[in-house]
Amino acid sequence: xxxxxxxxxxxxxxxxxxxxxxxxxxxxxxxxxxxxxxxxxxxxxxxxxxxxxxxxxxxxxxxxxxxxxxxxxxxxxxxxxxxxxxxxxxxxxxxxxxxxxxxxxxxxxxxxxxxxxxxxxxxxxxxxxxxxxxxxxxxxxxxxxxxxxxxxxxxxxxxxxxxxxxxxxxxxxxxxxxxxxxxxxxxxxxxxxxxxxxxxxxxxxxxxxxxxxxxxxxxxxxxxxxxxxxxxxxxxxxxx
Amino acid sequence: xxxxxxxxxxxxxxxxxxxxxxxxxxxxxxxxxxxxxxxxxxxxxxxxxxxxxxxxxxxxxxxxxxxxxxxxxxxxxxxxxxxxxxxxxxxxxxxxxxxxxxxxxxxxxxxxxxxxxxxxxxxxxxxxxxxxxxxxxxxxxxxxxxxxxxxxxxxxxxxxxxxxxxxxxxxxxxxxxxxxxxxxxxxxxxxxxxxxxxxxxxxxxxxxxxxxxxxx
Ligand SMILES: Nc1ncnc2c1ncn2[C@@H]1O[C@H](COP(=O)(O)OP(=O)(O)OP(=O)(O)O)[C@@H](O)[C@H]1O
Ligand SMILES: [Mg+2]
Numbered sequence: 001x002x003x004x005x006x007x008x009x010x011x012x013x014x015x016x017x018x019x020x021x022x023x024x025x026x027x028x029x030x031x032x033x034x035x036x037x038x039x040x041x042x043x044x045x046x047x048x049x050x051x052x053x054x055x056x057x058x059x060x061x062x063x064x065x066x067x068x069x070x071x072x073x074x075x076x077x078x079x080x081x082x083x084x085x086x087x088x089x090x091x092x093x094x095x096x097x098x099x100x101x102x103x104x105x106x107x108x109x110x111x112x113x114x115x116x117x118x119x120x121x122x123x124x125x126x127x128x129x130x131x132x133x134x135x136x137x138x139x140x141x142x143x144x145x146x147x148x149x150x151x152x153x154x155x156x157x158x159x160x161x162x163x164x165x166x167x168x169x170x171x172x173x174x175x176x177x178x179x180x181x182x183x184x185x186x187x188x189x190x191x192x193x194x195x196x197x198x199x200x201x202x203x204x205x206x207x208x209x210x211x212x213x214x215x216x217x218x219x220x221x222x223x224x225x226x227x228x229x230x231x232x233x234x235x236x237x238x239x240x
Numbered sequence: 241x242x243x244x245x246x247x248x249x250x251x252x253x254x255x256x257x258x259x260x261x262x263x264x265x266x267x268x269x270x271x272x273x274x275x276x277x278x279x280x281x282x283x284x285x286x287x288x289x290x291x292x293x294x295x296x297x298x299x300x301x302x303x304x305x306x307x308x309x310x311x312x313x314x315x316x317x318x319x320x321x322x323x324x325x326x327x328x329x330x331x332x333x334x335x336x337x338x339x340x341x342x343x344x345x346x347x348x349x350x351x352x353x354x355x356x357x358x359x360x361x362x363x364x365x366x367x368x369x370x371x372x373x374x375x376x377x378x379x380x381x382x383x384x385x386x387x388x389x390x391x392x393x394x395x396x397x398x399x400x401x402x403x404x405x406x407x408x409x410x411x412x413x414x415x416x417x418x419x420x421x422x423x424x425x426x427x428x429x430x431x432x433x434x435x436x437x438x439x440x441x442x443x444x445x446x447x448x449x450x451x452x453x454x455x456x
Contacts, residue, residue: 078363
């Protein structure tokens with residue numbers, strides 16, 4: 001489990017962006033929603049131990065991450081992987097990218113390639129294996145970045161706006177990927193604006209605004225909201 | 241030694257010293273710029289302001305400063321490196337440090353910083369993430385080094401003050417040109433200046449070609 005205790009965070013400007021957040025992430029899937037600039041990305045990077053809070057603690061499986069020595073930090077950090085909202089891929093092919101987390105963990109190139117190919121096949125992305133990063137569509141790019149994160153074997157997978165470039169078909173692919181991940185005992189944390197996606201994942205939703213937790217909802221609660229939205233939108237377009 | 245032989249010798253010496261100085265300087269400048277780019281502290285901006293103003297630091301002051309340190313009564317006088325190529329190399333390395341830090345900071349502080357974050361979250365050690373960053377931005381870093389090299393090979397103050405312009409030992413382009421002008425040998429000075437110009441403009445041509453290539 002990942003736990004945040006009274007976490008405060010500010011960028012250079014000094015004004016706090018995250019205000020005393022307390023959070024226990026114990027569900028298989030947790031969704032974080034909130035308007036632009038609410039602090040979702042910042043919060044995810046704190047959860048992923050990429051940003052150090054100014055104040056407060058981040059506990060990974062009960063261990064206080066920022067109190068660890070650097071060697072222990074590496075081991076702990078390898079339990080969590082974060083995918084940026086605009087991910088970057090490295091030079092080289094998709095295969096080079098997807099094998100990277102294995103290579104840096106000391107796997108042989110041959111073994112890493114074997115594993116990567118297996119994963120790409122299961123995600124129906126094997127046709128991309130030898131492509132370079134500038135030969136991918138935005139959606140393919142995002143899926144490759146997610147595949148690269150999954151192969152790391154991290155227990156906690158943190159996805160920032162994973163559906164932003166995906167069409168309906170690939171959203172369904174992503175949804176099944178997430179279900180697969182969870183089945184193998186892992187935990188997924190997702191920030192998204194995509195309420196339909198949040199609804200489909202049928203899980204706990206944390207709503208944040210101005211760096212604070214506003215409410216904790218469930219996908220079901222979104223249903224009504226979306227229904228009302230559609231009704232209103234429908235009326236409007238009929239009237240016009 | 242023949243005239244041409246001496247010129248070739250000076251060319252090789254100048255290039256070797258300045259190239260070594262650039263590589264030496266990059267050993268601390270690049271990691272330092274990465275540390276600065278990574279820090280979220282408010283000090284960073286102030287520090288970069290100071291460094292940027294040091295880029296134009298008078299070379300003769302760097303030379304004077306090192307002269308005091310390396311001279312026999314100075315703190316590092318015991319090393320006996322005053323008036324050696326080694327002293328010029330150290331001086332040039334220090335001279336171009338603010339330039340190298342400032343230029344590599346530009347590389348690291350922009351979106352490229354994401355490569356570091358991405359490697360780290362994928363499980364890289366800091367050393368592995370550093371290597372990734374260097375390989376991802378290799379062309380840009382070479383360009384930075386070439387700019388540093390141009391500055392190093394074209395400076396006079398350090399080479400004169402801590403090198404001493406000793407014939408066959410520490411004599412480089414700029415010190416030779418200065419000497420020949422003082423002797424009234426303008427044609428030799430111009431000829432040497434021409435070679436220096438070729439080296440520097442070839443370097444900047446390489447910079448332009450590399451900078452213009454879309455790295456993939
Ligand atoms: N590097 C930064 N330096 C300074 N301020 C930042 C930085 N990154 C984000 N902020 C500010 O922090 C606040 C929270 O940003 P964050 O990126 O966490 O929001 P978000 O909820 O992810 O928004 P979005 O939905 O647009 O992705 C915003 O007000 C933003 O302007
Ligand atoms: Mg965001």
